[in-house]
Amino acid sequence: MALSAVIRTSEATTMMELEIELKRASDALKSSDLTSISLSAGCDLFMRYVTRTKALEYEDFDAAKTRLMERGEKFGELSLRARKTIAMLCQDFIFDGCTILVHGFSRVVLEVLKMAATNRKLFRVFCTEGRPDSTGIRLSNELAKLGIHSKLLIDSAVAYAMDEVDMVFFGADGVVESGGIINMMGTYQTALVAHSMNKPVYVAAECYKFARLYPLDQKDLAPALRPIDFGVKVPPGVEVETSARDYTPPQYLTLLFTDIGVLTPSVVSDELIKLYL
Amino acid sequence: MDPRRAARTVIDPKVRQVGFFTPAVPPQRSQSVTVAVDGGGSPSPPMSDLSAASNSLSPVMIPPPRHVSVPVAVPAPLSPLRRESLTSLPVGSYNPSESLLGTSPLLSPSSRMDGSEFTEDVSPSAWGGRGGSAKVASSFPGSGGEMMAMKAGSGNTFQPKSSLTTASVVKMPPGVSVKNKGASVESPHERDGGPGAKPKEKMSKAERRALQEEQRAAKAAAKAAGEGRKPTSAAASAGAEQGKTAKPSSQKKDTAQVTGNVATQDKKGVDRPPEKDRKKEVPPPRMQFDDKSRVEKAKRRAVVNQSEARNIVELFRHLPQYIHGTQLPDLESKFFQLDPMHPSVYKVGLQYLAGDISGGNNRCISMLLAFRDAIRDYSTPPEKTLIRDLTAKISSYVSFLIECRSLSISMGNAIKFIKNRIAKLPLTLSESEAKSSLQSDIDHFINVKIILADKVIVSHAVTKIRDGDVLLTYGFSCVVEMILLSAHELGKQFRVVIVDSRPKLEGQKLLRRLVGKGLRCTYTHVNAISYIMHEVTRVFLGASSVLSNGTVYSRVGAACVAMVAHAFRVPVLICCEAYKFHERVQLDSICFNELGDPDVISEVPGRADLNHLYNWADNENLQLLNLTYDAMPSDYVSVIVTDYGMIKSQKIR
Numbered sequence: 001m002a003l004s005a006v007i008r009t010s011e012a013t014t015m016m017e018l019e020i021e022l023k024r025a026s027d028a029l030k031s032s033d034l035t036s037i038s039l040s041a042g043c044d045l046f047m048r049y050v051t052r053t054k055a056l057e058y059e060d061f062d063a064a065k066t067r068l069m070e071r072g073e074k075f076g077e078l079s080l081r082a083r084k085t086i087a088m089l090c091q092d093f094i095f096d097g098c099t100i101l102v103h104g105f106s107r108v109v110l111e112v113l114k115m116a117a118t119n120r121k122l123f124r125v126f127c128t129e130g131r132p133d134s135t136g137i138r139l140s141n142e143l144a145k146l147g148i149h150s151k152l153l154i155d156s157a158v159a160y161a162m163d164e165v166d167m168v169f170f171g172a173d174g175v176v177e178s179g180g181i182i183n184m185m186g187t188y189q190t191a192l193v194a195h196s197m198n199k200p201v202y203v204a205a206e207c208y209k210f211a212r213l214y215p216l217d218q219k220d221l222a223p224a225l226r227p228i229d230f231g232v233k234v235p236p237g238v239e240v241e242t243s244a245r246d247y248t249p250p251q252y253l254t255l256l257f258t259d260i261g262v263l264t265p266s267v268v269s270d271e272l273i274k275l276y277l
Numbered sequence: 278m279d280p281r282r283a284a285r286t287v288i289d290p291k292v293r294q295v296g297f298f299t300p301a302v303p304p305q306r307s308q309s310v311t312v313a314v315d316g317g318g319s320p321s322p323p324m325s326d327l328s329a330a331s332n333s334l335s336p337v338m339i340p341p342p343r344h345v346s347v348p349v350a351v352p353a354p355l356s357p358l359r360r361e362s363l364t365s366l367p368v369g370s371y372n373p374s375e376s377l378l379g380t381s382p383l384l385s386p387s388s389r390m391d392g393s394e395f396t397e398d399v400s401p402s403a404w405g406g407r408g409g410s411a412k413v414a415s416s417f418p419g420s421g422g423e424m425m426a427m428k429a430g431s432g433n434t435f436q437p438k439s440s441l442t443t444a445s446v447v448k449m450p451p452g453v454s455v456k457n458k459g460a461s462v463e464s465p466h467e468r469d470g471g472p473g474a475k476p477k478e479k480m481s482k483a484e485r486r487a488l489q490e491e492q493r494a495a496k497a498a499a500k501a502a503g504e505g506r507k508p509t510s511a512a513a514s515a516g517a518e519q520g521k522t523a524k525p526s527s528q529k530k531d532t533a534q535v536t537g538n539v540a541t542q543d544k545k546g547v548d549r550p551p552e553k554d555r556k557k558e559v560p561p562p563r564m565q566f567d568d569k570s571r572v573e574k575a576k577r578r579a580v581v582n583q584s585e586a587r588n589i590v591e592l593f594r595h596l597p598q599y600i601h602g603t604q605l606p607d608l609e610s611k612f613f614q615l616d617p618m619h620p621s622v623y624k625v626g627l628q629y630l631a632g633d634i635s636g637g638n639n640r641c642i643s644m645l646l647a648f649r650d651a652i653r654d655y656s657t658p659p660e661k662t663l664i665r666d667l668t669a670k671i672s673s674y675v676s677f678l679i680e681c682r683s684l685s686i687s688m689g690n691a692i693k694f695i696k697n698r699i700a701k702l703p704l705t706l707s708e709s710e711a712k713s714s715l716q717s718d719i720d721h722f723i724n725v726k727i728i729l730a731d732k733v734i735v736s737h738a739v740t741k742i743r744d745g746d747v748l749l750t751y752g753f754s755c756v757v758e759m760i761l762l763s764a765h766e767l768g769k770q771f772r773v774v775i776v777d778s779r780p781k782l783e784g785q786k787l788l789r790r791l792v793g794k795g796l797r798c799t800y801t802h803v804n805a806i807s808y809i810m811h812e813v814t815r816v817f818l819g820a821s822s823v824l825s826n827g828t829v830y831s832r833v834g835a836a837c838v839a840m841v842a843h844a845f846r847v848p849v850l851i852c853c854e855a856y857k858f859h860e861r862v863q864l865d866s867i868c869f870n871e872l873g874d875p876d877v878i879s880e881v882p883g884r885a886d887l888n889h890l891y892n893w894a895d896n897e898n899l900q901l902l903n904l905t906y907d908a909m910p911s912d913y914v915s916v917i918v919t920d921y922g923m924i925k926s927q928k929i930r
Binding site: 177178179212214216217219220266269 | 741743815848850915916922923924925
């Protein structure tokens with residue numbers, strides 16, 4: 001959105017200038033939140049999407065600029081509509097009487113559950129507490145408003161409750177080239193438990209979250225730190241692991257629901273190439 | 278024909294034929310095309326899944342031809358067929374490298390187009406150039422039909438055992454292409470020999486015998502028709518023979534087989550059935566092989582003298598045995614006598630033989646530079662066209678280089694590239710223009726595909742190195758060295774563990790260079806790999822090639838390192854330029870490899886007291902095996918870093 005506003009208000013007279021302005025704007029956006037992968041991925045994709053019009057030869061620069069603006073706005077709409085698309089794709093996977101485990105607070109997942117409730121499916125949701133962000137509390141609030149039966153678990157109770165669970169849903173901060181996802185801390189754990197108990201793990205993410213990263217292990221990510229409040233004072237000399245997110249390798253994910261379709265993790269890199277080319 | 282076809286259903290692990298071929302039928306385009314088309318419909322033989330590709334009866338159309346599996350003269354431009362209709366037969370000059378290596382890797386659409394472009398171009402020009410029948414003939418021996426069939430298949434790049442035949446193919450093409458120059462009569466022979474040889478592996482004994490009878494009859498007829506075709510006869514004899522019982526004769530066979538150009542695939546392929554038959558005591562009809570004059574002629578043709586290989590390991594008989602011996606002084610003395618060979622090419626060949634130049638990139642670059650010199654000094658003989666003649670010359674150089682040391686995959690791809698460029702030269706260019714265009718093409722290839730690609734790889738890989746890392750590398754890879762030095766220059770703090778192995782001890786070279794630049798290094802041998810792996814955070818390996826199913830083909834021992842790293846959950850990064858990719862699929866390290874000098878294993882330099890293996894050759898029960906390459910399954914590889922970016926190994930296609 002912001003970036004399309006940049007196009008509208010820019011006074012550049014050549015494509016190159018416009019591109020440079022866009023780039024500067026996107027860098028500024030990115031620098032405002034260094035850790036957000038979806039933001040930077042979204043910006044990159046926007047840039048590519050928009051500047052693809054360069055291939056079209058426009059005699060009149062103004063015409064080109066208008067076209068660019070259109071594309072920019074279209075991109076914005078697309079991302080808003082993405083959630084609806086994803087929610088529709090997920091409906092077939094939620095059956096009556098199922099139990100869904102959700103970790104983290106994702107608006108996409110919320111949309112999925114909302115639509116399922118609207119379609120009068122009967123299911124219940126287990127929400128992990130999601131310390132330190134208390135995502136579980138927020139999510140169960142929302143679910144209660146929708147009339148969906150939900151149960152709160154502490155993070156450590158995931159394995160304990162996994163027997164009763166039929167499927168696991170995550171959102172994603174970013175989807176990486178290997179097909180894995182970067183998400184809130186605790187996702188990897190939950191995915192591991194689910195995988196070892198043969199429960200399907202579904203990820204709902206818009207396609208602008210696809211990023212050209214290839215983390216080899218947990219520490220390979222740009223650090224995103226978030227202070228944790230333990231409620232009591234931490235003794236001096238004791239370190240606290242404050243990383244806010246982790247990387248889940250693709251072998252633990254079953255399917256990714258995106259607005260470009262339902263993908264297996266191995267297909268993600270192909271799609272990424274298509275998007276970025 | 279039919280018995281032969283049925284026979285082919287048997288899969289012989291040693292020789293694989295991919296695609297359809299019409300053994301005794303004169304290679305006619307339409308026929309092979311129809312064969313290909315028909316082949317798709319026929320029921321696949323019971324045993325095949327893999328043989329599906331190789332068998333004319335398999336319903337599976339063979340994937341893109343380019344390959345190696347084509348035993349003989351595989352027309353270079355397989356992709357056109359694959360892509361387009363089966364209109365243009367890829368009969369064309371058979372280029373050993375092309376057949377050997379197929380088209381370049383197709384990672385990106387553009388490169389794909391290039392590859393197909395190249396192959397397409399070669400085919401028509403090659404076809405037109407050499408004269409139809411000869412070419413067709415040569416291209417068909419044993420695999421013409423296959424080619425067609427293979428082309429018909431689309432997108433299926435799985436070539437089960439094509440790699441197996443590569444070794445023999447390597448030998449074959451040079452012989453074939455050299456011979457082609459006017460041996461039209463040969464082709465039926467070769468075709469007989471080729472197809473005969475190939476399927477031999479797969480046939481049952483009875484079928485083989487039947488085949489031999491037919492071949493013998495055909496050969497007799499052909500012999501009457503055209504005498505003095507040593508290659509053909511050699512091929513024919515190779516094809517004809519079966520299971521000789523006497524060991525000396527099998528050794529002699531090996532010798533003949535190994536004797537350079539003439540050593541066609543047939544021979545290699547034939548070797549197997551003879552072995553088997555020998556055990557089963559089937560009296561082999563080896564009339565041609567017994568003809569000493571033919572063997573002698575074959576030997577004389579070879580530029581490099583090959584001495585007999587000793588104590589050959591059964592499982593690796595299909596590979597060219599190491600017969601290095603005393604060739605170096607021999608070749609050196611011939612330096613001024615070898616008229617057809619350009620001095621730079623000769624020099625490069627000697628350097629390969631001596632082991633002075635090793636490593637995929639080095640060998641490729643030095644070969645390309647030698648070819649560039651050769652092209653610069655080339656002048657078209659009267660009444661010959663530049664394209665055809667130069668291609669033939671390059672082929673002869675390549676066969677010489679093969680005699681010195683088997684081609685690496687990078688070299689093969691480069692050779693294919695050159696031949697494509699030559700074939701694509703517009704006919705209107707003057708000779709000097711053509712030459713300078715070729716030279717600049719070669720320069721461009723080196724710069725873009727090797728030097729620039731290395732820089733891109735380094736820039737990608739360096740992002741994966743963090744402060745405090747302990748990086749492990751195996752042997753000597755020039756790309757990995759560049760990555761480590763670049764990361765060091767960027768100021769990253771890390772340690773390097775260099776794992777080395779006998780007999781080549783290539784890691785010492787890397788150790789010296791890194792220590793000279795101030796990096797903190799640890800040096801150990803591969804026996805200690807599981808001991809040291811727990812403190813390693815990343816493993817960087819180079820590769821000789823990456824195959825289309827993600828298997829990494831690199832120095833022997835690298836697979837071990839990757840396996841141990843995988844067990845310790847240490848990420849393994851393979852750094853390989855895209856020009857080294859190959860469409861072949863290889864499942865193990867046996868079907869395609871290079872054998873090194875067994876004597877080097879038996880001795881430890883500097884330890885004269887460890888002489889227990891002195892005179893190992895006298896011991897019949899003892900065989901020494903010195904492999905040069907091994908194949909690493911894609912599961913052990915975390916990511917492959919190429920000039921196209923970082924990709925998962927399964928996505929190489």
